[in-house]
Amino acid sequence: MPNIKLDGREIPFMNGDTIIRAAHRAGIDVPHYCWHPGLSVAANCRMCLVEILPPPGQRAMRLDVLQWNGKEYVSTQKPKLQPACQIGCTDGMEVLSDSSPHVADARKTVQELLLLNHPVDCPICDQAGECRLQDYWLEHGRYKKRMHDDIVHKPKAVSFGPTIVYDAERCIVCTRCVRFVEEVAKDPVLEKRERGNLGEIFVAEGRQLDNNYTLMTEHVCPVGALTSKDFRFKARVWFLRSARTVCQGCATGCNAHLDFDPRNQRAYRHRPRDNEEINKYWMCDHGMLSYARAHEGRITEARVAGVATTVADALAEAKRRLTNPGTLAIVLSAEHASEDNFALVTLAKTYLGAGDFFLAGRAPGEADGVLMSADRNPNTAGAVQVASTTPPKPLADLVAGVSAGRYTHVLALGSEAALDGPAIAALSRAKGFVAISAHEGPIAKAAHVVLPACSWAEMDGTYVNAQDTPQRSQRAIHPQGDSRPGWEWVAVIAKELGFATPMRKLAELRRAMAAEPSASLPPKSIPAPPAE
Amino acid sequence: MGNGIIGKPIPRPSRDAKVQAYLPSVVAGIGVTVKHFFKNTKELAFGQRNDPVLEAFDDGVTTISYPEQKRPYPERFRGVHRLTLREDGNPRCVACLCCSTACPAQCIHIVAGEYADADKKGWEKYPVSFVIDELRCIFCGYCVEACPCDAIRMDTGQHAVPYDSRDQFIYERETLMSFSDPSGRQLTENPKDDPARGHTPDRLKH
Numbered sequence: 001m002p003n004i005k006l007d008g009r010e011i012p013f014m015n016g017d018t019i020i021r022a023a024h025r026a027g028i029d030v031p032h033y034c035w036h037p038g039l040s041v042a043a044n045c046r047m048c049l050v051e052i053l054p055p056p057g058q059r060a061m062r063l064d065v066l067q068w069n070g071k072e073y074v075s076t077q078k079p080k081l082q083p084a085c086q087i088g089c090t091d092g093m094e095v096l097s098d099s100s101p102h103v104a105d106a107r108k109t110v111q112e113l114l115l116l117n118h119p120v121d122c123p124i125c126d127q128a129g130e131c132r133l134q135d136y137w138l139e140h141g142r143y144k145k146r147m148h149d150d151i152v153h154k155p156k157a158v159s160f161g162p163t164i165v166y167d168a169e170r171c172i173v174c175t176r177c178v179r180f181v182e183e184v185a186k187d188p189v190l191e192k193r194e195r196g197n198l199g200e201i202f203v204a205e206g207r208q209l210d211n212n213y214t215l216m217t218e219h220v221c222p223v224g225a226l227t228s229k230d231f232r233f234k235a236r237v238w239f240l241r242s243a244r245t246v247c248q249g250c251a252t253g254c255n256a257h258l259d260f261d262p263r264n265q266r267a268y269r270h271r272p273r274d275n276e277e278i279n280k281y282w283m284c285d286h287g288m289l290s291y292a293r294a295h296e297g298r299i300t301e302a303r304v305a306g307v308a309t310t311v312a313d314a315l316a317e318a319k320r321r322l323t324n325p326g327t328l329a330i331v332l333s334a335e336h337a338s339e340d341n342f343a344l345v346t347l348a349k350t351y352l353g354a355g356d357f358f359l360a361g362r363a364p365g366e367a368d369g370v371l372m373s374a375d376r377n378p379n380t381a382g383a384v385q386v387a388s389t390t391p392p393k394p395l396a397d398l399v400a401g402v403s404a405g406r407y408t409h410v411l412a413l414g415s416e417a418a419l420d421g422p423a424i425a426a427l428s429r430a431k432g433f434v435a436i437s438a439h440e441g442p443i444a445k446a447a448h449v450v451l452p453a454c455s456w457a458e459m460d461g462t463y464v465n466a467q468d469t470p471q472r473s474q475r476a477i478h479p480q481g482d483s484r485p486g487w488e489w490v491a492v493i494a495k496e497l498g499f500a501t502p503m504r505k506l507a508e509l510r511r512a513m514a515a516e517p518s519a520s521l522p523p524k525s526i527p528a529p530p531a532e
Numbered sequence: 533m534g535n536g537i538i539g540k541p542i543p544r545p546s547r548d549a550k551v552q553a554y555l556p557s558v559v560a561g562i563g564v565t566v567k568h569f570f571k572n573t574k575e576l577a578f579g580q581r582n583d584p585v586l587e588a589f590d591d592g593v594t595t596i597s598y599p600e601q602k603r604p605y606p607e608r609f610r611g612v613h614r615l616t617l618r619e620d621g622n623p624r625c626v627a628c629l630c631c632s633t634a635c636p637a638q639c640i641h642i643v644a645g646e647y648a649d650a651d652k653k654g655w656e657k658y659p660v661s662f663v664i665d666e667l668r669c670i671f672c673g674y675c676v677e678a679c680p681c682d683a684i685r686m687d688t689g690q691h692a693v694p695y696d697s698r699d700q701f702i703y704e705r706e707t708l709m710s711f712s713d714p715s716g717r718q719l720t721e722n723p724k725d726d727p728a729r730g731h732t733p734d735r736l737k738h
Contacts, residue, residue, distance in 0.1 A: 123628030123680045124657040157656055233644040233657055236629045 002091035007099045019084040019095055020048055030097055031107055031136050033114075033222045034174035035085035037274075038281040039183060045114070045174050047136065049081035049106045053094040081106050107140040115141070117151040117197050119169045127224030129237040133172070152197045160190075161209035163229050163285060164218055166201060171225035173199040177217040184282060185213035185370065201225070212368050215288045219271060228269070230289060235261060235268045243476035244273060246463045248335070248456050249287035250365075251375035253465025254279035258291055258457055258476045265477045267294040267457055278469065284372050294457035297440040299415075300481025303450040311451075311482050318449045319496045321432030325409035328354040329401065331435075331443070332392050333414025333486075334361030334377030336453070337461025338470065340436075340486030341379070342386040342513050343503050344413050347490050349390075351499040356407070359383055359392035360417040360443060373466050378456070382464030388516070399423045402430050410434070411493075413453070413486055415441035436489045451493075452483035459485040460506060462513075610673045610686040612693070613664055613703070614711035616720040620653070623709055624720060625683035627659040631675035639668035640675060662705040666692050682722040689714040 001012040006023055013022035020030045024037060033045035054060040061080040066073040079102055084095070097103055115133060122128040154168035175192055178201065182188040189204045189211070203209055209217065218226045240259040247254040247270065255273035260266060270291040272283040302314035322328075330348040332341045348354040361377035384391060395417050401407045409432040419427070419442040427433060427446040435447035438455045456463075458479045464470045479485075484492075491503040503509050550556055574580070596603065605611070615623045627644035645660035647653075671692070675684050688711045695701055712718045 123630065124626045128628075157652075233627065233646055236633070238633065239629075 002089070004089045004091075004093040004095060006095045007097055013089040017089050019050060019087050019089055019093075021085075022089050023084070023097075028097075030084045031140060032085060033132055033172060034176060036176055036179075036220055036281070039176060039179045039220070041085050042175050042179065043083045043086040045172065046083065046110050047107065047114075048084040049103060049110070050084045050087075051079050051096040051100040051103055052082055052087065053096065055092075078102050104140065107136070108143060111136055111141040112143055112146075114172045116147055117169070119151065119156075121170070124233075125167075125170065125224035126227045126232060126237075127170075127221075131224055132222040154198070154200055159229075160203050160226070161214055163214045164209050165227050165229055165232060167225050167227070168200040170223050171200060172223055173201065174222060175201075176220040176222065177201060177226055180217055180220050181209070181211070181213070185211050185216070187211040187213075190217070212284045212286060212372065213282065213370065215285050216272075216282055219283075231269050239263065240268060241476075242271075243457070243474040245270075245456060245476065246378060246465075246471045246473040247279075247283060247287040247290065248293065248378045248463075249284070249290040249372070249376065251373040251377060251380055251466040252279065252371050253378060253463055253467075253469065253471055254283045254287055254371060255471065256283060256287070258294070260294075260457070260476045262477075265480075267291045267476060278465065278467075278471075279371055282371060284368065284370070286372060291457075293439065294455055294477065295480075298455060298480055298483070299437050299440060299444055299450060299452045300483055301452055302482055303444070303447075305448060306445075314449050314451060315492065315496055318434045318451070318493060321434055321448060322409060322411065322493070322497060325352070325354075325432065327356075327407050328352055328409045328411060329356050329358060329398055329407040330354050331358045331360050331395070331398065331410060331412035331414065332383040332387060333412075334359055334375075334380040334383050335414050335416060335438075336379060336383070336486050337456070337459070337463060337473070338379060338382035338386055338513065339461055339506065339509055340413055340453070340490070341383045342516075343487035343490035343501075343509060344411070344436075345386050345388075346503070346512070347494050347499070347501065348411070351494060351497070351501065352411075354411075355390050356401075357387045357390050357392040358395050358398045360395055360412065360414040362416040363418040375466060378465070379463045381466060381468055382462065382470065385464060386513075386516075395419065396423075399426050402427055408432070410447075412436070412443050412447065413490075414443055415439035417442045419443075419446070434493070436486050438483070438486075451489045452481060453486040453489060454479045454483045458483065461485075462510075605689055605691075609689065610671050610676075611688040612666065612690045612711065613669075613675070613684055613686055613708055614688050614713070614718075615662065615705065615708040616683050616685055617709060617718045619719070622655075623659060623662070623683060623705070624681050625659045625662060625679075626655065626657045626681055627662075628657075628680065630678040630680060631684055634674040634678035636672060636674065637668045637670045639665040641665075659705060662708060664703045664708065665701060666703055667698065667701040682720045685713070685720070687713045 003010045003012050004019065004022060006028060011022050011026045018041065020032060020035055021037065023030050030048050030050065032048040034042045035048060062077045063080050065076055065078050067076045081102060115137065118133065122134065128134065156167050156169055158166045158168065160166045173192055178190045178192055181190050189207045189209055190201055191204065192199060193202055194200060215228055218228045239261050241262050242257040242259050245256050245258040247256045255275040255278055257271040257273050258267055259269045259271060261268060270283065270288045272279055272281055274281050301308040302311045303309060304314050304317045330344060332344060361380060364374045365376050367374040398407065403426045408430060410427065410430050412435040415437045424442050424446045433447045434449045435443045436451045436453045437444040438453040444450045456473055457476045460475050461473050462470050463473060487503060487509055491501055494501040502512060545551060615625055618624050627642050629642055632640035632642055641663045642659050643661040644657055646656055647658055673686055676686050
């Protein structure tokens with residue numbers, strides 16, 4: 001593999017790589033605003049300027065400059081710096097980034113230019129704490145403001161659409177958002193107008209920024225110019241911690257960061273987690289806003305006949321209902337992790353002798369051709385996988401079966417299902433219907449006994465996406481109320497019914513899953529976050 | 533563990549007759565009390581008694597009639613917090629949460645909100661709720677240091693008031709906004725440092 005030398009360090013590059021991309025791949029950050037690994041190159045922020053040494057035997061490109069030596073301007077020369085985001089790598093190229101005093105000077109000057117008319121309203125800016133202007137000022141700026149004039153005032157808090165607010169004073173016009181809506185969202189509604197310090201972004205006449213990828217414009221914005229209405233003023237980012245989760249919005253299984261406040265145990269937002277194979281750098285609005293399911297409609301207490309009760313009472317009732325079942329139907333959930341489904345399948349097949357599986361999940365929607373799948377469940381493939389030799393049937397068959405008296409008892413996992421009122425009523429006419437549900441929904445409504453399961457935010461789990469890639473999702477917040485992970489409830493029910501199952505710990509369960517070759521593909525380890 | 537404890541030798545007081553016989557000291561102590569008794573009685577009788585608050589710093593009378601009389605606090609005494617106001621009566625606070633970030637006792641709880649468009653007047657963010665738990669507060673003054681807007685101050689000159697129930701120590705936004713500095717001023721002393729609006733600080737003017 002050919003190499004370039006960056007600050008004396010050998011870095012391999014692939015054909016067609018620019019300097020900044022090769023450095024990014026090697027985990028080295030060349031300071032930048034407008035460059036984004038998933039977008040085209042604009043080279044307009046000038047922050048990534050580097051010094052490229054001439055090839056051996058050739059003269060360096062130098063510029064005549066006047067330099068202030070404290071008393072007077074003296075004529076001197078300095079090397080011509082070039083943007084690392086635009087210059088392609090050639091074998092043996094020598095690049096100076098952090099080690100060049102000229103580059104350090106250029107970064108400081110670019111920083112001063114970008115901040116010249118900045119309102120410095122960090123106290124009310126949601127980006128504060130994760131803002132590149134702040135980071136790079138500390139790393140490369142640290143000058144005293146020299147401009148004595150009032151700054152150029154531009155529109156503030158402009159609504160760009162249902163999800164995004166724009167602040168032109170904070171904008172450095174890097175055009176990341178413009179390129180994003182054009183290149184990734186394929187909906188070019190943003191454009192730049194005016195020049196120099198009057199430059200600003202605007203929405204096309206008669207349009208709003210209202211496609212399914214509006215929140216990504218906020219995410220790619222390196223400064224606080226675009227902010228999300230959903231997250232606006234809700235939290236300061238330095239209070240938040242991130243868990244590496246998998247988005248629950250659809251079967252694509254986008255890698256996400258779930259940002260939560262550990263002090264009040266609330267989730268505040270989803271951010272995409274870079275994964276070249278699944279979601280690259282992006283997530284859709286539907287997925288980014290789905291973090292709210294961590295709190296919305298959660299079932300946090302056990303219920304018997306729709307009435308909240310203690311866990312002990314609910315378990316006693318579940319035991320009564322499930323002892324000596326006539327014909328037992330098992331409902332797996334495409335919303336729950338493979339661990340939950342696997343525990344339920346193990347209990348059913350090994351201990352209860354049940355062999356009829358059904359699959360519950362959210363009704364399909366429309367695929368958007370970019371990221372979002374038509375299947376709106378995160379783990380359909382995983383639930384089908386763990387059922388292996390007995391593939392689950394659609395839930396309509398269960399409704400028909402219960403109505404016809406073929407199934408007298410139901411043990412169900414999950415919350416959402418495509419069931420209407422009559423179907424729910426039909427299901428609740430079963431002799432015993434025990435459900436393990438995280439959210440309010442048709443299943444919890446139909447069940448006689450509901451045990452509160454953890455949502456994805458409260459447990460470690462494996463989700464298999466539409467490409468059959470198993471991915472692990474980390475726990476963010478603590479279980480809410482009496483809720484416990486679904487597989488724990490399965491183990492508790494098994495114990496109540498008098499079976500000793502080897503499912504006491506998550507590691508035990510995962511070992512059992514790994515031993516069942518049809519039930520599990522080896523989960524890919526969570527990729528380390530790139531050095532962004 | 534080796535060396536054991538190495539102590540610093542302290543010279544013992546001499547045990548001469550004056551120290552051993554405690555009576556001289558008792559007499560001297562009673563003497564001080566009697567001296568003050570006669571001095572106070574004389575000053576009261578002749579109307580010579582001055583402001584006991586100021587006098588407290590002199591030799592002589594060391595007792596003041598608290599709470600009717602109070603010692604003057606130093607100018608930089610850190611008292612109960614107040615939220616400074618803008619001219620229009622809104623709090624200057626922009627709910628940046630810098631104070632609650634800096635607070636080592638974690639006694640400040642703020643919920644931020646956005647002004648409705650009609651009320652904006654150049655400001656976007658304000659505290660919907662601003663609560664200080666004065667029981668948790670250690671009066672270190674970091675919140676005042678951290679505030680970029682001079683919105684929180686501890687110049688009320690009041691110390692933490694004793695209450696008879698805990699919830700009375702939870703100061704809400706309106707309570708904090710109702711306090712003033714000892715001269716009765718509720719606005720800030722530094723109107724120029726308001727980063728929320730494009731005001732050029734004097735130091736940057738030509």
